[in-house]
Amino acid sequence: EAGVAQSPRYKIIEKRQSVAFWCNPISGHATLYWYQQILGQGPKLLIQFQNNGVVDDSQLPKDRFSAERLKGVDSTLKIQPAKLEDSAVYLCASSLVRQTRTQYFGPGTRLLVL
Amino acid sequence: TQLLEQSPQFLSIQEGENLTVYCNSSSVFSSLQWYRQEPGEGPVLLVTVVTGGEVKKLKRLTFQFGDARKDSSLHITAAQPGDTGLYLCAGARDSGNTPLVFGKGTRLSVIA
Numbered sequence: 001e002a003g004v005a006q007s008p009r010y011k012i013i014e015k016r017q018s019v020a021f022w023c024n025p026i027s028g029h030a031t032l033y034w035y036q037q038i039l040g041q042g043p044k045l046l047i048q049f050q051n052n053g054v055v056d057d058s059q060l061p062k063d064r065f066s067a068e069r070l071k072g073v074d075s076t077l078k079i080q081p082a083k084l085e086d087s088a089v090y091l092c093a094s095s096l097v098r099q100t101r102t103q104y105f106g107p108g109t110r111l112l113v114l
Numbered sequence: 115t116q117l118l119e120q121s122p123q124f125l126s127i128q129e130g131e132n133l134t135v136y137c138n139s140s141s142v143f144s145s146l147q148w149y150r151q152e153p154g155e156g157p158v159l160l161v162t163v164v165t166g167g168e169v170k171k172l173k174r175l176t177f178q179f180g181d182a183r184k185d186s187s188l189h190i191t192a193a194q195p196g197d198t199g200l201y202l203c204a205g206a207r208d209s210g211n212t213p214l215v216f217g218k219g220t221r222l223s224v225i226a
Contacts (some may be wrong), residue, residue, distance in 0.1 A: 004156070040120075041215030042202050043157065055211055091156050101145060101214070103205055105156025 002026065004106035006092050012112045021109045025073070025094030026099060031055075033092040034067055034077050039051040043091055049075065050097060082113045116207055117141055118217035126223040135220040137203035138185045144209050144221050146186045151200040151219070152222055193224045 005024040013019050025032050031050050035043035046065065048055040051072040064083070068076040079086055080095070089110050093103040118135055119138045137146065149157035161170050163179035163186060164172040174197075176189040190197055197215045200221050204214040 040218065042204070042218050044216070045213040046215065048211070050211075056213055059213075093156070100211055101147065101162055102159060103214070105158070107155050110154075 004092055004094055004104055006090075006109055008109055009107065011110075012109050012113050012114065013082055015084055016081040018078065019111065020076050020078045020081055020113075021090050021092075021111075022093030023075045023077070023106060025075075025092070026104055028096070029094035029104070030072070030097045031095045031100055032069060032075050033093040034075070035093065035105075037089040037091055037108070039088070044078070071093040079111075082111075084113050087111055089114045117215045118203055120201075120203060121218050122220060123218065124223075125224065127193055129224055129226050130196055132189065132191050132218050133161065133193055133222070134187055134189045135201055135222070136185065136187050137205075137217055139205065140184065141205070142183050143205035143207060144183070145206045146179055146183070147156035147204045147206075147214070148186070148188055149202040151202060152198075156202075157202055191223075193222075195224045195226045198222055198224050204208070 002044050033044045033048050037043045046060045047057040049066045049069045052069050067077045088110040091105050091108045093105045095103045121136050147162045148160045151157040161177045166181045166183045168179045174191045178187050200219045202219045204216045
């Protein structure tokens with residue numbers, strides 16, 4: 001079974017630029033999560049989708065971050081404009097609807113904002 | 115506010131030694147999970163504990179959930195270099211869809 005796919009794996013941008021990350025969850029997983037993991041910290045949930053609807057986005061900085069999952073499968077996370085403190089690993093995870101405590105993580109996208 | 119405190123933050127041991135890492139909170143969790151994360155990879159779920167006092171074993175790893183469901187420990191027997199990684203605990207406040215809360219992790223290095 002293929003795991004959660006993310007791209008790109010690495011991205012370096014300058015502050016105030018825009019960046020987008022892509023995630024393809026495990027087939028059949030209706031629930032998708034985006035986490036931000038700053039160096040030395042544990043993952044922090046940014047947004048949770050069930051199919052194409054948002055379940056929780058309370059910790060998403062909505063002035064600069066946006067995410068969508070239009071067809072209920074792939075998802076994109078965008079930062080516009082980026083700040084230095086956005087440097088982190090952005091992890092995507094997915095789970096079955098009835099097993100939201102069993103999340104499968106992708107390898108992450110490592111973002112460096114200069 | 116960090117709801118889950120993990121200790122120690124860093125641990126470097128020789129191959130064959132035993133170790134215990136801790137995950138503590140003042141809050142009660144309906145379940146608690148342990149993950150291992152290797153460099154350049156996402157966290158991988160090791161175990162979920164749901165009952166106070168529960169003990170689960172996974173080969174050389176022993177996980178325990180505190181009786182009051184506020185804390186947990188992970189004990190590794192005869193550590194091997196392959197155990198090297200970041201060990202994260204994550205708690206669920208209820209059995210619904212509320213987000214998992216992650217600790218900062220314990221970074222373990224096992225030296226051959």
